[in-house]
Amino acid sequence: MNKVLLGLLLGTVLGAIDGLSAWLTPAVRAQIVGIVVGSTIKGLIAGVAIGFFARKVHSLALGILFGLAVGFVLAFIVAYMQHGYYPEIILPGSIVGIIVGYATQRYGGPSAAPATTPTR
Amino acid sequence: MKFLSDKTVDRLRQNATLPDLFGTRYRLLERVARGGMGVVYAAHDEMLDRRVALKVLDVPAADGDFARRLNREARVLARLEHPGIVPVHDVGTLSDGRVFYTMKFVEGQRLDKHIETVTSLPERLRLFTRICDAVAFAHARGVLHRDLKPANVMVGPFGEVLVMDWGLAKILREPPAEASEDDPEATIVHSPKTSERTADSTQATQITGQGTVLGTPGYMSPEQARGDIAHVNERSDIFSLGALLRFLCAPVALANANSPRRREKALEAICAKATEHDPAQRYASVSDLSSEVSRYLDGLPVSAQKESLLDKAVRLYRRYTVPILLIAAYLIVRTLILIFFHR
Numbered sequence: 471m472n473k474v475l476l477g478l479l480l481g482t483v484l485g486a487i488d489g490l491s492a493w494l495t496p497a498v499r500a501q502i503v504g505i506v507v508g509s510t511i512k513g514l515i516a517g518v519a520i521g522f523f524a525r526k527v528h529s530l531a532l533g534i535l536f537g538l539a540v541g542f543v544l545a546f547i548v549a550y551m552q553h554g555y556y557p558e559i560i561l562p563g564s565i566v567g568i569i570v571g572y573a574t575q576r577y578g579g580p581s582a583a584p585a586t587t588p589t590r
Numbered sequence: 591m592k593f594l595s596d597k598t599v600d601r602l603r604q605n606a607t608l609p610d611l612f613g614t615r616y617r618l619l620e621r622v623a624r625g626g627m628g629v630v631y632a633a634h635d636e637m638l639d640r641r642v643a644l645k646v647l648d649v650p651a652a653d654g655d656f657a658r659r660l661n662r663e664a665r666v667l668a669r670l671e672h673p674g675i676v677p678v679h680d681v682g683t684l685s686d687g688r689v690f691y692t693m694k695f696v697e698g699q700r701l702d703k704h705i706e707t708v709t710s711l712p713e714r715l716r717l718f719t720r721i722c723d724a725v726a727f728a729h730a731r732g733v734l735h736r737d738l739k740p741a742n743v744m745v746g747p748f749g750e751v752l753v754m755d756w757g758l759a760k761i762l763r764e765p766p767a768e769a770s771e772d773d774p775e776a777t778i779v780h781s782p783k784t785s786e787r788t789a790d791s792t793q794a795t796q797i798t799g800q801g802t803v804l805g806t807p808g809y810m811s812p813e814q815a816r817g818d819i820a821h822v823n824e825r826s827d828i829f830s831l832g833a834l835l836r837f838l839c840a841p842v843a844l845a846n847a848n849s850p851r852r853r854e855k856a857l858e859a860i861c862a863k864a865t866e867h868d869p870a871q872r873y874a875s876v877s878d879l880s881s882e883v884s885r886y887l888d889g890l891p892v893s894a895q896k897e898s899l900l901d902k903a904v905r906l907y908r909r910y911t912v913p914i915l916l917i918a919a920y921l922i923v924r925t926l927i928l929i930f931f932h933r
Binding site: 557558562565572573 | 912913916917919920923924927928931
């Protein structure tokens with residue numbers, strides 16, 4: 471599986487799970503659908519970005535760092551739009567970014583090479 | 591009357607035994623080591639302007655048994671063109687009748703010396719798999735080494751691994767044209783001049799003929815130790831490789847000293863299976879042994895070890911340490927958030 475696709479899938483799945491975990495907080499249980507959708511989209515965007523980064527840069531440390539940065543920034547934006555819940559959103563969101571960053575560097579394969587035609 | 595000192599006599603004796611390379615394309619440089627049947631010198635190939643290793647027979651008998659064996663050793667090497675096996679360049683006879691052959695001059699260290707600088711167990715195991723590659727290739731060509739031990743493996747300056755000293759090699763499958771020329775057992779033995787051998791070489795025990803004992807104690811298989819030549823086959827080399835693997839894993843000066851015993855149980859199981867007394871119980875081929883070690887390196891289960899649940903858990907943890915820690919970190923953070931930010 472190529473790095474971008476792996477990032478996309480992992481980001482989406484982990485984003486959805488991260489969103490679902492909000493159900494454990496009774497105060498926001500009523501908005502769970504919106505949270506899950508938002509978190510899934512956030513994970514998807516982060517996953518694709520991290521996947522593209524992993525395709526360009528082959529470094530586990532930088533991949534993890536980039537994952538952390540993307541996860542943090544996106545989670546911060548979401549928390550800012552929510553006007554609160556900063557630690558509840560930013561901390562898990564950042565860790566999800568790290569996980570996706572690690573996974574894309576460690577497990578993601580190269581994208582399929584373009585077909586070449588023999589010159590003679 | 592003036593007496594010569596022992597040192598002078600020794601030097602004169604050494605000079606007297608130096609091979610006369612007159613008439614050949616080689617110029618003698620220095621004595622390197624004593625191998626089976628003869629001495630190995632560093633020489634300069636004047637024609638190709640390169641350094642070569644020149645192995646010369648001890649006895650000046652071009653048509654004798656030892657000459658035939660040295661020729662055979664050269665032919666064995668010649669048929670084994672592999673990056674892990676030292677290539678032979680030339681075979682000939684000196685003016686004094688001694689047979690010689692030249693091979694690649696390997697600048698490096700013997701494995702037993704080299705591993706003193708290799709403190710990482712995975713690195714040592716990767717060296718081992720490269721040795722296995724060379725031996726597996728020889729087996730595929732129908733050649734048994736029969737004297738695999740750390741002293742017979744050289745590690746080059748760029749990490750290249752070369753299996754040396756094929757003096758005890760046995761040819762299992764001979765091309766038809768060659769088969770008729772030599773003794774049916776196709777056995778090569780080292781020089782019986784054990785008194786002249788180096789400290790390492792003196793460990794080797796050799797007796798010529800049926801019931802011959804070939805190999806080095808500690809590394810030779812039970813069937814070799816019994817002199818049961820008829821039952822010496824690929825699995826005998828596997829025994830030696832198992833002993834070599836044990837040697838590579840044994841020193842405790844490994845950097846990853848935090849590796850628990852449980853982790854080494856799998857390696858010990860691999861060594862035990864490779865060095866089974868009954869050849870039938872050993873690995874069927876060197877490739878099987880090599881892939882088993884590779885599986886260990888990859889954190890996969892090995893067939894030689896029956897894993898307990900705890901062993902399996904530890905192995906999986908070691909294989910997926912980072913993802914497990916990341917997921918654990920996520921769960922811990924989520925739990926802490928629930929506890930401290932519960933609203």
